[in-house]
Amino acid sequence: xxxxxxxxxxxxxxxxxxxxxxxxxxxxxxxxxxxxxxxxxxxxxxxxxxxxxxxxxxxxxxxxxxxxxxxxxxxxxxxxxxxxxxxxxxxxxxxxxxxxxxxxxxxxxxxxxxxxxxxxxxxxxxxxxxxxxxxxxxxxxxxxxxxxxxxxxxxxxxxxxxxxxxxxxxxxxxxxxxxxxxxxxxxxxxxxxxxxxxxxxxxxxxxxxxxxxxxxxxxxxxxxxxxxxxxxxxxxxxxxxxxxxxxxxxxxxxxxxxxxxxxxxxxx
Amino acid sequence: xxxxxxxxxxxxxxxxxxxxxxxxxxxxxxxxxxxxxxxxxxxxxxxxxxxxxxxxxxxxxxxxxxxxxxxxxxxxxxxxxxxxxxxxxxxxxxxxxxxxxxxxxxxxxxxxxxxxxxxxxxxxxxxxxxxxxxxxxxxxxxxxxxxxxxxxxxxxxxxxxxxxxxxxxxxxxxxxxxxxxxxx
Numbered sequence: 098x099x100x101x102x103x104x105x106x107x108x109x110x111x112x113x114x115x116x117x118x119x120x121x122x123x124x125x126x127x128x129x130x131x132x133x134x135x136x137x138x139x140x141x142x143x144x145x146x147x148x149x150x151x152x153x154x155x156x157x158x159x160x161x162x163x164x165x166x167x168x169x170x171x172x173x174x175x176x177x178x179x180x181x182x183x184x185x186x187x188x189x190x191x192x193x194x195x196x197x198x199x200x201x202x203x204x205x206x207x208x209x210x211x212x213x214x215x216x217x218x219x220x221x222x223x224x225x226x227x228x229x230x231x232x233x234x235x236x237x238x239x240x241x242x243x244x245x246x247x248x249x250x251x252x253x254x255x256x257x258x259x260x261x262x263x264x265x266x267x268x269x270x271x272x273x274x275x276x277x278x279x280x281x282x283x284x285x286x287x288x289x290x291x292x293x294x295x296x297x298x299x300x301x302x303x304x305x306x307x308x309x310x311x312x313x314x315x316x317x318x319x320x321x322x323x324x325x326x327x328x329x330x331x332x333x334x335x336x337x338x339x340x341x342x343x344x345x346x347x348x349x350x351x352x353x354x355x356x357x358x359x360x361x362x363x364x365x
Numbered sequence: 366x367x368x369x370x371x372x373x374x375x376x377x378x379x380x381x382x383x384x385x386x387x388x389x390x391x392x393x394x395x396x397x398x399x400x401x402x403x404x405x406x407x408x409x410x411x412x413x414x415x416x417x418x419x420x421x422x423x424x425x426x427x428x429x430x431x432x433x434x435x436x437x438x439x440x441x442x443x444x445x446x447x448x449x450x451x452x453x454x455x456x457x458x459x460x461x462x463x464x465x466x467x468x469x470x471x472x473x474x475x476x477x478x479x480x481x482x483x484x485x486x487x488x489x490x491x492x493x494x495x496x497x498x499x500x501x502x503x504x505x506x507x508x509x510x511x512x513x514x515x516x517x518x519x520x521x522x523x524x525x526x527x528x529x530x531x532x533x534x535x536x537x538x539x540x541x542x543x544x545x546x547x548x549x
Contacts, residue, residue, distance in 0.1 A: 128442035134512055135448060139500040140493050142455045145471050148406040153490045205406075212451040213444070219407035235384060238377055242388055245373065249395075250411050257415035266417035273418050279426050279528060282535045285439035295533050349443055 104363050107233050108186060110240065111193075113358055114224060115183040121351060122179055132161060132168035132203060135211050142212035149209055158206040171203050182228070190236075194229040197222070217352035220250070224355040244328075244359035248321040251335075255315035263308075270308035271301045277346055290347050297345075307345075314338055325363045332360040423527045423538055427453070430522040431514060441513060449509070453523060455493075456501040457544060464495035502547035521547045 104110075125131070141158070143149040152158050161167050178196040182189055201222065208214050223246050227239035258264045266272075274294040281291040297304040314334050320327050335357040339350040369375055378385045391408075398408040429436040429449065438446045459466060469492050472479065479487055502521075510518050527540035 125444070128444040129448070129512055130444045134445075135508065137504065138452065138508075139497040139504050140452060140455050140459070142451070143468065143491055145403050145474075146405050147403075150487075150491050154487065156490065159490075211444075211448040212455040213447040214404070216404065216409040216411065216413075219409055222407045235381055238380060238384055241373055242377075242391075254411045254413065254415070257412035261412060261415035262417045263415050266419070268420055269418055272420045273414060275420060275424065275530060276418065279424050279535060281439050283426075283528065284435070284437050286534065288439060298530075299532060347443065 104237065104240075105361070107228075107236055110358070110362050111189060111228050112183065113361070114228065114355065115179055117355055117358065118221075118225070119179045119183060121355065122176060124351075126172075126176070130207060131172045132207055133165065133172055135207060136162065136165050136168050138162060138210035140212065141209045142214075143209060144214065146214060149205060149214075152205045153209070157202060158209050161202070161206045162210050171199060175199050175203060190229055190231045193225065197225050197229055200225070215349075215352075217350070220247070220352045220356040223247075224358065240359050240362050243356055244321065244363070247335075247353070247356045247359060248318045250353070250356075251315045251318040252322075255312050255318075258312050258315075264312055267305050268301050270304040271298045274298055274304070274346070281347075290344055293345055311338075311342075321360075328360040328363055332357055335360070420530070423529050423540070424535070425525050425527045425540075427544070428524050428526050429453075430524065431509060432519050433522075436509075436513070445512060449513070452501070452505065452508075456498065456505070457523075459493060459498050460545070464493075464498050466492035466494075468492040503549075506547055506549055519549055523547075 129135075141153070141162075143153060161171065175196065178192055178199065182192050182196055185192060201218075204218050204221075208218070223243045227236045227243060230236040230239060263269045274297055278291050278294045281288045281294070285291065297307070314337070317327075317334060318331055321331055335354060339354050342348045342350050374385070374388075377388060395408045398405050399410055402410055404410055427450065429438070436449075438449065469488055472484075472487060472491065506518050506521060509521065510516065523544045523546075525542055525544060527538045528535040529538050
């Protein structure tokens, strides 16, 4: 190991990325996020997502949705490719490029036919992209781009909370929790998320304080624009953000952690 | 190296012009879709939970009843819950509008960019047609049978039910209605 290096080795970085991506993919398999699970769905929803329009014009989501064997091959081919990328070192960029292509073919298809679009898939895209470059120098530059993209996502989220008015509304977080947990309240009131939510719905001041903490957490990432000195702390904040929003609000924010790995790539 | 030369863009420009152009285009697209307030992969508007929400008098939710028993959405993975709710919402919207997809209205916004000769192809590829949409109830029952409950289903009833928050819990109000029933 070079003690004067400004970043960890690309190989180590790739192992962390693909290792975590494998965990995310296994969770997706468990959650029914496979093409074979929603095979032959008769309706689709592209909204105004023009990239999805382009995919539909190229006809590949329609084709995959109608062929069970192709869906199966994609679902398990991607799993195989992640494992290959995790252990192979030589020419990993070729396998990573194939993985990126197939993963997004799959994501587009499943999100179109499940009529559910998630923003966090862009984090997967930007996190995997650097490992598709043959030259280490280019991969390094794209990892840095990924780091700035992550900072952008969090800082702009904080900015919107301020300009759109949720931050100035004292009952905002309590109201969000009421909307978010109605199904738990009527179906599974002993759920830990609901128990936390009922306490916060009753204690509006505490809920507002927690919403401010969420805002400040996101705003802290602005430091990352000026220095890499606090990256490890920001990474810990990001883990706390993903875990706590899952427990408090039942939001799946674990894809953003994949992009968060860019924060542990650079040394101070 | 001075401070300007240390910046990311300067280094990127110096080391790889193609990557510099790629990153620049990415940023331009991100800003374009941000100004348009349009979510387009991978350029999204990151404004979740930013608009004020207020405590309502009553809250309404869509509930699914399988052979009379309510489906416990809270005990299935989030993605399956989203698939059930969002596919149903998309179908029900089409059902209420005589299976005419408002996706065609969205296409009108960029009509001038679509060549007239290929407009029909665009609509066929992007919008839902009535023939496929009418197959939804069968697919939906199969999905629930195979992925969720793992037994045969005779009928699925979808209702909207209103609840009032009476601390420390939610209680059902009289305002509930059946939206639709799918029979096998």
